[in-house]
Amino acid sequence: MINIKSDFPIFRGQKDLVYLDSTATTLKSQSVINAVSDYYSNYSANVFRGVYKISEKATEEYEKAREKVANFIGAKVEEIIFLRNTTEALNLIYYSWAQNYIKKGDVVLTSIMEHHSNFVPWQQLCKQKGAEFKIFDIDENGKLILHKSLLTNVKLLALTHVSNVLGTINPVKEIIKQVRLANPNCVVVVDGAQAVPHMKINVVDLDCDFYCFSGHKMLGPTGIGVLWGKKILLDGMTPFNYGGEMISRVTVEKTDFKQIPYKFEAGTPHIAGAIALGTAIDYLSKIGMDKVRKHEIEITDYALKELSKVDKLKIYGPTLAVERGGVIAFTIEGIHPHDIAQILDSENICIRSGNQCAMPLHQKLGIAASARASFYIYTTKNDIDKLVLGLKKVIWTFTEK
Numbered sequence: 588m589i590n591i592k593s594d595f596p597i598f599r600g601q602k603d604l605v606y607l608d609s610t611a612t613t614l615k616s617q618s619v620i621n622a623v624s625d626y627y628s629n630y631s632a633n634v635f636r637g638v639y640k641i642s643e644k645a646t647e648e649y650e651k652a653r654e655k656v657a658n659f660i661g662a663k664v665e666e667i668i669f670l671r672n673t674t675e676a677l678n679l680i681y682y683s684w685a686q687n688y689i690k691k692g693d694v695v696l697t698s699i700m701e702h703h704s705n706f707v708p709w710q711q712l713c714k715q716k717g718a719e720f721k722i723f724d725i726d727e728n729g730k731l732i733l734h735k736s737l738l739t740n741v742k743l744l745a746l747t748h749v750s751n752v753l754g755t756i757n758p759v760k761e762i763i764k765q766v767r768l769a770n771p772n773c774v775v776v777v778d779g780a781q782a783v784p785h786m787k788i789n790v791v792d793l794d795c796d797f798y799c800f801s802g803h804k805m806l807g808p809t810g811i812g813v814l815w816g817k818k819i820l821l822d823g824m825t826p827f828n829y830g831g832e833m834i835s836r837v838t839v840e841k842t843d844f845k846q847i848p849y850k851f852e853a854g855t856p857h858i859a860g861a862i863a864l865g866t867a868i869d870y871l872s873k874i875g876m877d878k879v880r881k882h883e884i885e886i887t888d889y890a891l892k893e894l895s896k897v898d899k900l901k902i903y904g905p906t907l908a909v910e911r912g913g914v915i916a917f918t919i920e921g922i923h924p925h926d927i928a929q930i931l932d933s934e935n936i937c938i939r940s941g942n943q944c945a946m947p948l949h950q951k952l953g954i955a956a957s958a959r960a961s962f963y964i965y966t967t968k969n970d971i972d973k974l975v976l977g978l979k980k981v982i983w984t985f986t987e988k
């Protein structure tokens with residue numbers, strides 16, 4: 588069981604803070620904060636543009652970060668594109684790949700458990716192109732129902748690796764295998780926002796085509812995210828943004844673009860963000876992703892057991908901790924999730940409430956909103972105990988006396 592709260596300065600100022608919203612964004616370790624501060628304090632020059640020492644240092648650190656990301660997910664360095672977040676990565680695929688390749692009559696397959704970021708672009712794409720929008724449903728345990736009939740003519744499969752609501756870990760590798768058997772030319776996009784921070788990922792082993800994730804959900808700063816794509820696809824794609832540093836030559840008549848990844852990184856990037864994401868990866872690697880995952884299973888298992896003892900509380904998603912990430916969405920009969928979150932906040936306990944950016948899933952579950960507690964490496968069993976006590980207060984508040 589990991590207890591590393593002392594590495595996270597937020598707990599120094601707020602000793603009784605119970606932070607259970609790591610699915611929305613994680614806290615930042617002192618080392619990550621130091622990396623941001625170090626860049627701005629000591630070498631805050633632009634990358635690729637200067638021939639002076641601090642610019643060269645910035646470029647070197649930025650590219651080192653790209654290497655760390657590549658190693659972390661088993662990818663080639665040139666296939667790592669720094670963007671703002673998962674949403675931007677998915678939109679890049681939508682604009683630069685899907686707009687050119689999806690045609691009338693093609694099938695685009697996704698699932699009912701997607702975050703809006705991996706649902707709305709494909710829904711809109713299908714409307715624009717006259718393509719068919721198909722959706723994997725879920726069973727009563729929040730697992731995908733993998734109907735073979737859905738696999739016919741699939742040109743694009745867009746799937747989340749781990750649900751940000753149900754916590755379900757989808758058998759992505761197996762699904763990709765099946766989809767490729769039925770459709771050898773299918774392109775597979777995986778939303779890894781809730782997976783990369785929590786478990787060892789190897790994009791080559793998964794055999795997807797694109798994999799997207801955000802730095803801020805894995806201790807890194809906000810505003811830095813990653814698109815990984817297969818070189819053969821990225822090479823054939825048009826740039827997403829035009830501007831500085833993504834061109835090799837411009838004349839009045841024409842423009843030649845740089846090679847990947849640079850043709851997709853127009854303008855000054857989030858230099859400090861990328862470097863500090865590299866530091867976050869160092870931090871996670873030092874713990875070891877197996878240990879990160881083991882801790883998450885332990886905490887989730889404990890939370891599932893303790894929460895199931897709370898009166899009138901319904902948990903959504905798989906029953907076993909090993910089948911889910913560190914996130915538990917729940918409702919309490921007769922109490923609105925926003926009220927739950929607000930009363931918990933009065934106890935300094937942070938959870939998320941609302942539709943969790945997954946309205947189609949909530950419609951499927953027959954609820955307008957849910958409450959959600961989510962965990963990371965700094966979450967302890969003591970935090971879960973405080974959550975359960977807090978929920979008892981919530982129920983007491985709403986009980987007629």
Ligand code: ALA
Nearest residue numbers: 610611702751943944
């Ligand atoms: N995608 C983030 C969440 O699920 C913001 O909370």
